[in-house]
Amino acid sequence: MPPNGRPCTKAQADVRPRAALWAFIFFIHMSLIYSLYCRTSSLREDKQTLGNPAQERVLLEEAAKKNLKIGRKFIEKQSAYTTGRPEFNEMLDQIEKGKSNAIFTYHLTRLARNSFDGGRIIYMIDQGLIKEIRTPEKIYTDNSDDKFLMQIHFAMAKKSSDDTSQFVTRDVESKLLKGEYPGMVPIGYLNIDKDGNITKAQKDKDKYLILLNLGRPLKREEIDPVDGQIVRRFFEEAVKGGRALPALRKMSFALGLRSRKAGKILSRKAVWNLLTNPYYYGAIEYNGKIYTENIQHEPLISKELFDRVQDVLHGRARGRYRKHAYAYGGCIIRCGGCGGPVTAERQKGVVYYHCTGNSGACDETAWTREDLLDQQFLPIITNFSIPQNFLKFAFKKVRILYSQETQVSEASSRKLRKEYDTHKQRLDALLQLKLSSKNIDGNLLSDDEYLAQKAVIKKEMQDLEELLHSRNSEDLIWIDDCERFFDFTQSIAKKF
Template identity: 30%
Template sequence: MRSKVETITNKSMNEGNATIEYYIYTRKSTESEDKQVLSIDSQTDELKKIARDNKIRVKAIESEAHSAKAPGRPVFNKMIKEIEAGKAQGLLVWHANRLSRNSVDTGLIIYLLDIGKLKEVRTPGQIFRDNPNDKFLLNLFCSQAKLENDSKGVDVKRGLKKKAEMGYLPSGAKAGYMNDPYAEKGNKRIKEDPVRFPIVKEMWRLLLTGVYRVPKVVDIANNKLGYLTPKHKRIGGKPMAYSAAYVMFRDPFYYGMFEFPRKSGNWFRGRHKPMITEEEFRKVQEMLGGAENERPHIHTFAFTGMIRCGECGCMITAEHKTKRQKNGNVHYYTYYHCTKRKRGPKCVQSVVQQNDLEGQIIALLDQLDISQEVHDFGMKWMREQNAKDSVNTNAVLTNLQKDYKDCVAVVDGLIDMRAREELNKEDFQRRMEDAQKEKKRLEELLADTGDQIDKRIKFANEAFEFVEHAMLKFKTGPWEKKKEILSTLGSNLSLMDKKLSISLENSLVPMKTVSLVSNQVIARVRTAKNPVNKTEIEQSLARSQSMLRTVNNVRTIFERQNGYIYIPDLRNYAHA
């Protein structure tokens, strides 16, 4: 930044200064090297005062916010060119290290003194001219600044390497994680972000199903699960970008490993909590293919990439078979079987037809199936109970906010006491650990009120919606929809002796009871001779104590659920 040309004159200006025009040069880096340096405005004010007091003629004031650790400062380079052209002959700076912290620029300044293009370099306490002692001292001061930078760099690199060897990533936290804000400087630890960790983990799960591609996973995280990047002073608080998601899905950090420095080949086992297994990470890399583009799917099998062999643990694959009879009829079959790629004892599991596999899935969906009347009744009852609880919720929320504010004050007080050395390290760590536990407990309680309860009511509605439509959509939908439904049902899918085993998603477990009890109630109503309508069904459900207990259990489970699960909307066939 360059101000207008300013000339400071005085009738008693001495002859030496009268023949020299000076640049006032001010600089302050945004990096840690200049933490203790005056601001640019403060430097300028002080140097202008010195110019007046010493009858110095100022040609221009040049300022920039740029590190001097390496050559290439645009304002500095422009100023030097004008000195070489004879437009000025002196420099007035706050300190020699404002001019240079690198050997190239230092050498250039000394050379300009050597050839007479630069007559003087002035600071508030010294004048450097073209004589051996002055040039030696100027070179020394600039070299000392370089030494400080170089030594600091060595110390920082050593500290970062030590941190990596201890299992802690020496950089900012990845998506889903956070740096412990209350750890002592130099002792920062990466821990799970209570808000974003479950969302990012769900993103990995969705991608691993093979149903969703990266852009769709990002859309779900941003628009359905409410992901926002961490908010800082000037950045953050925004949805995840597609490019950031591709980088994330290729980062080994998420299964517990990291490389430091980057591209060094030095790998470390992190002490943070992994989000996925190494095997799951490898699977994602195969799905994404080369560079950052996903490989196109060349098969149309509904259930490949999702199920493992219950005997050997290998993936289940599929193949089409065609049988032609002598009478000319042609039959098409799809068989699923173990890939049998593991060495060791031979896997003896046989093939299973897709029709048999689908029959087992339909049987499970039948256990979850509910009618629209049950869906509407369940959500109506849950919203009514939520409204009744809102008065108590507001009172609890007020008290929790007060307790949380007090707890934060305790944490801040401990930090101040440690800074004043009123607490030794052991007492500080012990008391801080207790305070942090209480703070985390209050954060979790606060998260369970207000908007979080409304959000979980929304998740409950999505679960009711899913079990209402899943069986019909599975029977009539395309292979993509079948795959999506199966991936939503649960995890740890395995095939053993032609029997499919599924660990049902926690959100769907209570739906089996809802389906069973509601079917019993509706069956009793429909035994009457006269047809029944929706109102009569809802009234019967409301009179059933077992139904009310069941729906209340569903509400409790969703209010206590820790984490996020994406449940697709099955009211249309739109493929992800």
């Protein structure tokens, strides 16, 4: 009986408990602070899942409809197949600190695909740290049925990931046994799809037209007609030695090598990985194992050149880079006293030769002028001549080398000019945006932002101009020097 002493009707008796229940539910609902969690992965498990921006949009629209209180957003792109997701762990740490007590996500599979993370979530529900997990389709709370369903979802997600992992492993092993690279090939090569086209990530119309001129069906892995020649040249320069990794990095940029994703200068790690990748001599390294059988792609360099580059990189060889060029340098003469190598030095414009003493104590301590050595070599050179047949053979080889050198230089220059044109288009687009009628108040691009972006683009264009100028002025007419040298050898004694 109510306090006023009047008996209540049956309808009133039914309404009051229900009103109290709804009030309690409303209180619980208003006390929930949700952590919004979105996740996508590059693995096959998420091929049919919305991207993070789409997930976030759906969740925020749902939160607005249901008047949900969102505390903080946690968004990441990482597989949930293994533990160690930074944003996910941060979200659970925040919940343990009491900064939120519920999770709002697109689907339970976004939260966990491994047994540890799934078990941790359910344990936190048991401890009362997580009051509710909500998706657009269902709400999961601390009751046996909901937790049982969550365990089923997590188990099914893990089973799906395990199956995917097995399929990927089998696919990779199958490719390796067939001699194919299981992924995007290194710089200097192109992936060709089953229809005979360059894959989208590497698509280039000019390169494709060059490949068509080969007059044969394209392999699944083809040498890049532009970057391939540049990579080969890069190996040939690296084997000379005398350059540390930073210098090699600058050289790769000058030749025209760029990162595929950002189009920027290669990092030190990328340069090191390029020069130590056995793929270039016709092998495939995967998970620490090198495969050499049934290799489908054509090598860019020889195994001998690759090994010599490794010796230079690991300090086992000094390379063949020389700072000075002397007539009798390079150890072509030996000391008459101890048989050790002879070195040269320039003193007051005069070149002198003397024993290095590397073979031990030597009695020959005097230095010999270069003109005196000339007189000693003259009797030998007088009887020296190069057969005409050999000269024809040598000059033919020189022309082939010159042709290859010219192709590399032209390919590198074309790539640099194309990059320069792209920067010019970016600069024009930036100016159009600045002068646009929609940017009168500078709401799209302020003066400071315009000047800052313009300075960056202009600096990159200036660097490219310098590279193009140096390449255009580069002395590639060394074949003329070879012709003059061969002519010189025919009358060397007279001209000596």
